[in-house]
Amino acid sequence: MSAAQSRVTGMGGHHSARAQKDEWLTPPEITQALGPFDLDPCSPxxxxxxxxxxxxxxxxxxxASQWLPWEFVWCNxxxxxxxxxxxxxxxDHPAGGIALIFARTETSGFCAEVWDKADAIFFFDQRLFFHHVDGTRASANCGAPSCLxxxxxxxxRRLSRYERAGSLVTRWRRAAA
Structure with a gap:
């Protein structure tokens, strides 16, 4: 798989050294429960x-593509x-959306793009099982905690009605450094 092809992945190479690939799909029950979505800019x-x-x-x-201002986005x-x-x-997208990422709460990126900008975060109670590009569920979980x-x-509104085991956080204040 080329570097360009692996860029489309929703799941990074951290998944498992044994997995031998970088492309993983969101469990379909997540987007079904939270949708419908107008745009997925990271689709395989x-x-x-x-x-x-x-x-x-x-x-x-x-x-780099234009996201239409009215499109509600799903982003893995x-x-x-x-x-x-x-x-x-x-x-910065006017219509907003939901992203699925690892819950790496201590990283500078999480601080800048999630703690400082997001309106809510849903932390899953268990690690997710992503899917192969043929649609089959991976035999092992992703190896790291995830969040929406x-x-x-x-x-x-969509996260507040999401019926999956986890914790929804809607209010926080990050302490000044």
Whole structure:
């Protein structure tokens, strides 16, 4: 897999050294429960199910592409340093949206793009099982805690009605350094 192809992943190479790949899909029950979504700017080229009405793939360069101002976004960005660029764009997007990322709460990116900008965060009680690009569920969990990050009132509303084991955080104040 080329570096360009691995960029489209929703799940980074941290998943497992044994996995031998970087491309992983969001469990479909998540987007089904939180949708519908107008745009998925991080969609794989070949997908077994739709996550939004409009999909941008690596061929479209979803990060550089225009997101229409009215599109409510689902974003499972490539994991790693580039994650924060996607969240910065989502945080500035007028219609808002929801992102699925690792709950790396101590990182500078999480502080800048989540703690400082998000309207709500849903922390899953258990680690997720992502899916292979053919749609089959991975045999092992992702190996790290995940969270959903809400930007905008509609995103907060959707997370507040989400019926999955976890904790929804809607108010916080980050202490000054």
């Amino acid at each position: 080229i070949n997908r077994p199910w739709a996550t939004a009405q409009r999909h941008l793939t690596i061929e479209d360069d979803g990060l 960005p490539p994991y790693g340093r580039e994650t924060w660029k996607w969240l910065a764009k989502l945080a 990050v809400a930007y905008g009132a509609e995103a907060v």
